[in-house]
Amino acid sequence: MKILVTGGLGYIGSHTVVELSNNGFECVVVDNLMNSDSSVLDRIQKLSADPIHFMKRDLLDKHQVAEVFELFHFDAVIHFAGLKSPAESVVNPLRYFEENLGTTINLLNEMQRNNVKKLVFSSSATVYGDLTEPPVYEKALTSILNPYGRTKLMIEEILQDLSKSDPEWSIAILRFFNPIGAHSSGTIGERPNGVPNNLMPYITQVASGRRQFLNIYGDDYPTPDGTGVRDFIHVMDLAHGHLKALNYLSNHSGNHIFNLGTGKGYSVLDLVRTFEEVNGVKIPYKIVDRRPGDIAVSYAAPSKAERELGWKAERGLNEMCEDAWRWEKDLVKPSKSF
Ligand code: UFG
Numbered sequence: 001m002k003i004l005v006t007g008g009l010g011y012i013g014s015h016t017v018v019e020l021s022n023n024g025f026e027c028v029v030v031d032n033l034m035n036s037d038s039s040v041l042d043r044i045q046k047l048s049a050d051p052i053h054f055m056k057r058d059l060l061d062k063h064q065v066a067e068v069f070e071l072f073h074f075d076a077v078i079h080f081a082g083l084k085s086p087a088e089s090v091v092n093p094l095r096y097f098e099e100n101l102g103t104t105i106n107l108l109n110e111m112q113r114n115n116v117k118k119l120v121f122s123s124s125a126t127v128y129g130d131l132t133e134p135p136v137y138e139k140a141l142t143s144i145l146n147p148y149g150r151t152k153l154m155i156e157e158i159l160q161d162l163s164k165s166d167p168e169w170s171i172a173i174l175r176f177f178n179p180i181g182a183h184s185s186g187t188i189g190e191r192p193n194g195v196p197n198n199l200m201p202y203i204t205q206v207a208s209g210r211r212q213f214l215n216i217y218g219d220d221y222p223t224p225d226g227t228g229v230r231d232f233i234h235v236m237d238l239a240h241g242h243l244k245a246l247n248y249l250s251n252h253s254g255n256h257i258f259n260l261g262t263g264k265g266y267s268v269l270d271l272v273r274t275f276e277e278v279n280g281v282k283i284p285y286k287i288v289d290r291r292p293g294d295i296a297v298s299y300a301a302p303s304k305a306e307r308e309l310g311w312k313a314e315r316g317l318n319e320m321c322e323d324a325w326r327w328e329k330d331l332v333k334p335s336k337s338f
Contacts, residue, residue, distance in 0.1 A: 002026045003246065004074045004116075006059060006107065007081030008052075009036035011190040012122065012176070012238055014044050015183055016078065019239035021048035025246070028053040028072050031081065035193065043187045059103035065110045076118035076246055077111060079104065082151070085197055086126065086293060089148035100151035101158075108162060117169045118249045119159070120242055125177045125231070125261065125298060127153045134231075134265065135301035138175070138257045145293050156257070163255040170253045172245040177231035177261030177300050179238050181320035182327035189327030190235075199268060200232075200320075204328035207281045214283055216268050218290035223297060227268035231261040231299035234315035234323070244311040261300025262313040275321040 003020060007013045008029030014036075017027045021044075029041070029052055041054050053072070057064040059081055082100045083089070089096040111117065128136050129143025144150045156173050163169040180200040182189030196202045205211045219226035241260045248256070266274075272283050305311045 001075040001246070002028065002072060004068065004072070004077040005029050006077070006079045006103075007031055007036075009033065009038070009040040009044075009054075010080055012179055012235060013080040014040050014188050015235045016080070016239040016242045017044050017052060018047045018183065018188070019236065019243055020246075021050050021052060023243055025243075026050060028055070028068070028074070030055050030057050030059070030068055032056065032058040035083075037191070040188060047183065047185060047187065059106055060099065062106050062109075065106045069110045069114045069116070073114075074116045076120070076249060077107065077116060078120040078122075078242055078246070079107060080122045082122070084148065086146040086148045087197060089151075090146050090293075093147035096147045096151050101154060104155050104158070108158070112166075117166070118246075119169070120172045120174060120245045120249070121155065121159060123152045123156055123173045123175045123257075124149070125175050125259070125300065127156065127175060128298070130295045134297055134299045135263060136259065136298070137301045138259055138304055160255050163253075167253055169255070170249040171255045172249055173255065173257045174241060174245060175257065175259050176238060177233050177259070177298065179235045180232050181234040181236065181315070181323040183236060184323055184326070186323075186326035186330040189324065189331070191331065199271065200324050203272060203275055203283055204324050206283050207275070207279065207325060208328050212284065214272065214285040215288045216272075216285050217288060217294060219287045220290075221296040223267055225267050225269045228294055229265040229267045229297040229299065231263070231265055232271065232317065232320060233260065233262050233313050234320045237262075237313040237315050241305065241309065241311050244305075244309040248309050256308070258305040258309060259300040259302050260305060260311075260313075261302050263300055263302045265297055265299035266317055271317065271321070274317045275325070278318045278321045279325045281325070
């Protein structure tokens with residue numbers, strides 16, 4: 001099967017391409033390199049069974065999207081490409097609407113024109129907002145905390161309308177919880193531009209001495225230790241979930257939503273302490289004010305994915321911390337810097 005992976009050089013995309021290639025899927029990666037680096041291509045190539053095709057193209061340009069579909073005939077598309085910072089989306093909402101919605105519409109039009117009607121879309125647990133007590137099931141009410149979340153929910157709604165309009169579409173919407181960790185080789189991982197927004201890349205940068213200390217946003221949440229609780233999931237488990245979703249689409253039409261999470265919540269301090277223990281490094285931290293827009297607790301009810309996709313997260317917090325640190329250490333080695 002030939003799969004188009006948009007945003008395939010990004011954090012989750014790159015791990016998914018490796019997983020797909022090593023399980024017999026042929027991958028064509030399209031990425032505009034806005035939030036990724038071309039050197040990731042060599043790295044995923046080394047980890048993959050078969051050659052990975054790459055096209056540097058911008059999905060906002062209809063002609064560039066058409067060109068991709070002229071060159072290859074795809075069996076399915078996995079759509080990762082998009083902007084992903086909740087904080088940035090509050091400052092610049094129009095950019096988020098243009099990028100995330102514009103690229104998706106161009107992609108869907110071209111898929112329809114070429115009769116490619118199998119899609120796995122990267123959504124996010126952010127669509128649940130703050131209405132529901134965890135564990136959160138797929139049928140929970142949605143609510144929006146920022147424009148980034150709105151783009152994810154709007155795309156989900158567009159996909160619902162599309163599959164209602166044409167029953168030939170098979171769509172899996174995957175709502176990711178908090179992906180962390182890296183490939184166990186230490187050669188690919190998360191590499192945010194500038195100061196990391198997310199917790200794990202910040203922790204690894206403190207561990208390597210690139211930053212002095214971690215700011216922990218609030219210790220007065222109604223949680224066992226007062227810090228926020230999240231469903232951290234190993235990025236390779238998430239990658240495997242995409243493979244399962246593709247298999248599912250081969251014999252299920254319509255629109256299907258799945259949570260991809262472990263079903264377990266760990267606090268910010270749990271993660272810091274586990275990282276310190278398994279890696280033998282100290283993470284100095286300061287407790288500061290809560291970060292606006294953060295919720296206290298989020299974790300998935302992942303039973304639907306287990307039941308229908310036959311997927312379950314396998315890797316625990318220790319492995320997530322070890323792999324994240326192995327990747328950061330690889331990044332800071334002078335011979336391997338980008
Ligand atoms: N945190 C800190 N210090 C930091 C960064 C984060 O204490 O420097 C805390 C946050 O306050 C929160 C927890 O760590 O309690 C996790 O924060 P992240 O920024 O890593 O992740 P979020 O849960 O805020 O958001 C992430 C993605 C979103 C996605 C959401 C889905 O960034 O895109 O998960 O659940 F929508």
